[in-house]
Amino acid sequence: MAVLWEEIGWVDLETYLRRDDRAILPVGSCEQHGRHLSFATDYLIPTEIAVRVSARTGVPVTPTLCFGMSVHHMEFPGTLSLSPDTFMAVIRDLVESLYRHGFRRVLILNGHGGNIAPLTTALSTLADRHRDLRVKVGHWWQDPAVQAVMREAWGDVEYHAAAGETSAILAVRPAIPKLERAAHSAWRDGMEFKGPRHWKVLFPHGAVGVDPKKGSPEIGERLLSTATDRFAREVEQWEPLEKS
Helix, strand or coil: CCCEEHHCCHHHHHHHHCCCCCCEEEECCCEECCCCEECCHHHHHHHHHHHHHHHHHCCEEEECCCCCHHHHHCCCCCCCCCCCCHHHHHHHHHHHHHHHHHCCCCEEEECHHHHHHHHHHHHHHHHHHHHCCCCEEEHHHHHHHHHHHHHHHHCCCECCCCCCHHHHHHHHHHCCCHHCCCEECCCCCCCCCCCCCHHHHHHHCCECCCCCHHCHHHHHHHHHHHHHHHHHHHHHHCCCCCCC
């Protein structure tokens, strides 16, 4: 059974911390995901993976940080973004809170590409401040085993709101995708930074990569199971630091 912050209290964590110092923090974003997926895509997926990892390992899962650095999607109505500075401050505060209570090993499961750079910056500061703090960050769609499933299915990996994310949402929230209105663009490489204006011009439908209509709940379950296996192993094999 998964151990979820919203279902336990301080007494439970006080008891847990006497024997363990691991926690899982899912992070995502609230942003456009094409014409066919909801704003919740980037936090529903890492939350699902985190819950599955917790069910296997007994490591508690914090509430998901549902807002991320999504400035580049702000041309699409409904995207709710934190600035990079605000996102980094929130991450620092959350991890600092965990650290203060005695957690020393934190797995951050990230569901949004825009969070990668600010996560790295925020965690660099924390790692320098707390030498006994250890943080692992998993970007689920970048895991090699997960990408292998995508390549086997479609010959390509996930970019944004494409077949990969669509499949994962079909597996966990099948009522959300509206595939009849799905449309997509091919990814366009280039050195120029892709800000909000570029995204809306280059990718007017908001979805980029493999045709979302090629997604399926069966492939989605394979993606989620593969990601769960990977991150559960990371948690299970994570040895504590020896106390000097």
